Amino acid sequence: MKKLVLLMMAVFFALVMFFACQGEAPQEEPAPEPEAAAPAETADADPADEFPGFDTLKEAADSEAWAPWFPIYVEYWEATEEMRMTTYGGGGRQEAEGMEIEKINYLELYPFLRTNYAGFPFSKGYYRSRGHIYALTDVIDTERLPDWDQRPASCMSCKSTDVVVGINEHGDDFYGKSFADVVGENTVGCLDCHDHQDASVKVQRDYVFEALAHDSFRHIDPEGRDDLTCAQCHVNYYFHEETRKPTLPWSTGLTVEDQLEHYNMDRRSDEWEHEITGALVAKIQHPEYELYHEGNNRNIHSRLGLGCTDCHMPQMEDDDGKQYSSHTWTSPLTHVEESCLRCHGNWGAEETVSKAESVQGKVYEKQNRIGRDLADFIKAVGEKIGNGDMSDEDLEKVREIQREAQFYWDFIWVENSSGFHNWQEAHRVLDNADKLIQEGMQIAN
Numbered sequence: 001m002k003k004l005v006l007l008m009m010a011v012f013f014a015l016v017m018f019f020a021c022q023g024e025a026p027q028e029e030p031a032p033e034p035e036a037a038a039p040a041e042t043a044d045a046d047p048a049d050e051f052p053g054f055d056t057l058k059e060a061a062d063s064e065a066w067a068p069w070f071p072i073y074v075e076y077w078e079a080t081e082e083m084r085m086t087t088y089g090g091g092g093r094q095e096a097e098g099m100e101i102e103k104i105n106y107l108e109l110y111p112f113l114r115t116n117y118a119g120f121p122f123s124k125g126y127y128r129s130r131g132h133i134y135a136l137t138d139v140i141d142t143e144r145l146p147d148w149d150q151r152p153a154s155c156m157s158c159k160s161t162d163v164v165v166g167i168n169e170h171g172d173d174f175y176g177k178s179f180a181d182v183v184g185e186n187t188v189g190c191l192d193c194h195d196h197q198d199a200s201v202k203v204q205r206d207y208v209f210e211a212l213a214h215d216s217f218r219h220i221d222p223e224g225r226d227d228l229t230c231a232q233c234h235v236n237y238y239f240h241e242e243t244r245k246p247t248l249p250w251s252t253g254l255t256v257e258d259q260l261e262h263y264n265m266d267r268r269s270d271e272w273e274h275e276i277t278g279a280l281v282a283k284i285q286h287p288e289y290e291l292y293h294e295g296n297n298r299n300i301h302s303r304l305g306l307g308c309t310d311c312h313m314p315q316m317e318d319d320d321g322k323q324y325s326s327h328t329w330t331s332p333l334t335h336v337e338e339s340c341l342r343c344h345g346n347w348g349a350e351e352t353v354s355k356a357e358s359v360q361g362k363v364y365e366k367q368n369r370i371g372r373d374l375a376d377f378i379k380a381v382g383e384k385i386g387n388g389d390m391s392d393e394d395l396e397k398v399r400e401i402q403r404e405a406q407f408y409w410d411f412i413w414v415e416n417s418s419g420f421h422n423w424q425e426a427h428r429v430l431d432n433a434d435k436l437i438q439e440g441m442q443i444a445n
């Protein structure tokens, strides 16, 4: 405990020194450019000032319909169509060379996934994620889900502005409808994050507020932050047993252990009996928001007050020097000038990217090694069961170990930043998975 206090004091002191050197305090929003003496825009008025609001949510669900008043934002949004390559994300992975970057097949790239997810649909189809504009197409095309009439509407929750319209009409009954009934033509867009009448930033999924009601954050106060819009989708979730409504497992907290505790209270929709071992395991979904802001370790960037929008939606300037927050959500490593250099100016662009990649590389190696180790463990247990060599007691033990280890490993593996969002926490969680797997291997061998 004393060590922890000392450590915290040391960190605090280091931060004070850092900002003393920088000469300014951290801010929630990107600092304005110092030379912000922008030319007065009297010549042509900003069309946004004329925005009358939409009469209906349905009209507003079409993101193109916002273009007359917000042309630049619509262009930015459309640009999520471009695939941008970086070493670990942004549309491609190092090992994916030679694969069509539009559709990188994780099951070919990481064959251990077929073992780890055996018996669950992710072992049938699993492609890397890409820009917002593809969200709807990708959920329509997936090989993972059953036919449209058997698929619940909840699969649309994170894929379309039509969900805002549907919830407004049907309330929570929306989620239990069939996918075929609700699927439309709109992908993730303006209405997911903005009010249709005054265009202000707005969280449009009430399951986020239900999760916030647990009041289980330790590091940040999430209320009123712009990046709560990202928590509508970039979080771990499962579907409520009866309503099929997305539910965020935050009842005791947001760390991986807290979430496992939540799952242990009851069986969830994303849990299944593992085909090879019979262990009850859970599928985690992209916990970017939780890993970035919470955890036993707190990442330096979250501590500085940065939110998702600071790195993923930095201020961009058009030819006239007018500023807009970027609406092309992609890897910040493709625009470090705008996202990082106001603090890491002394590193410069190239070094900032290489430092980030070096942080990612260590997590990436570890998450894949442990993914393979987990698969080996599962196979070893399967073999022993097959030979009839495993006592009931040992079987129960290895199943428990698999449940816990797989939960930890998956939490980091499916998080899309390859650990960048909170590398200390990523290592901590992976190391715990590692220890468990070794323990389990001893029983299995």
Ligand code: HEC
Binding pocket: 086, 087, 088, 089, 090, 091, 227, 230, 231, 234, 288, 289, 290, 292, 293, 301, 306, 307, 308, 309, 310, 311, 312, 330, 331, 332, 333, 356, 360, 416, 417, 418, 420, 421
């Ligand atoms: C300090 C800057 C920073 C903040 C803040 C930040 N990210 Fe990231 N994010 C990154 C970097 C860097 C990557 C790695 C991109 C790469 O590998 O090319 C990344 C990757 C991602 C990816 C995967 C993108 C891809 O191209 O594969 C998603 C999704 C994402 N972040 C969402 C979020 C969300 C949601 C939040 C808020 C909870 C957030 N990020 C906060 C810097 C940041």
Ligand code: HEC
Binding pocket: 089, 090, 091, 128, 129, 130, 131, 132, 134, 135, 136, 138, 139, 157, 158, 159, 160, 188, 192, 193, 227, 229, 230, 231, 232, 233, 234, 308, 309, 312, 313, 329, 330, 331, 416
């Ligand atoms: C309504 C749901 C939704 C919201 C809100 C949302 N996202 Fe996404 N986001 C997605 C989905 C779905 C994908 C993956 C699409 C695909 O692969 O087809 C994605 C992809 C991304 C990617 C690109 C990942 C890649 O691998 O290229 C980034 C970066 C990202 N989101 C950041 C953010 C940030 C930052 C916010 C908050 C400002 C946000 N998103 C809000 C649903 C959402």
Ligand code: HEC
Binding pocket: 048, 063, 066, 070, 073, 074, 077, 188, 189, 190, 191, 192, 193, 194, 199, 200, 201, 226, 227, 229, 230, 309, 313, 325, 327
């Ligand atoms: C994933 C969430 C998300 C989506 C989708 C989205 N925005 Fe935004 N938008 C934001 C956030 C967050 C901000 C505030 C940016 C910041 O904090 O720097 C913002 C800022 C704006 C602003 C500046 C005014 C303000 O309220 O700060 C306008 C105008 C705007 N968005 C229009 C649009 C339009 C038009 C679309 C659709 C083409 C769109 N946005 C799609 C999240 C989103």
Ligand code: HEC
Binding pocket: 018, 026, 300, 301, 304, 306, 311, 332, 333, 336, 339, 340, 341, 342, 343, 344, 352, 353, 355, 356, 357, 359
């Ligand atoms: C508000 C200021 C700020 C912004 C913006 C910011 N960082 Fe940082 N970052 C810091 C501070 C402070 C540290 C810790 C001290 C240090 O290592 O310089 C840090 C640490 C890091 C480290 C760890 C270095 C190491 O080896 O320990 C990496 C990598 C990094 N930042 C990359 C990025 C990237 C990439 C972006 C943009 C996507 C970014 N940062 C945006 C302030 C910032």
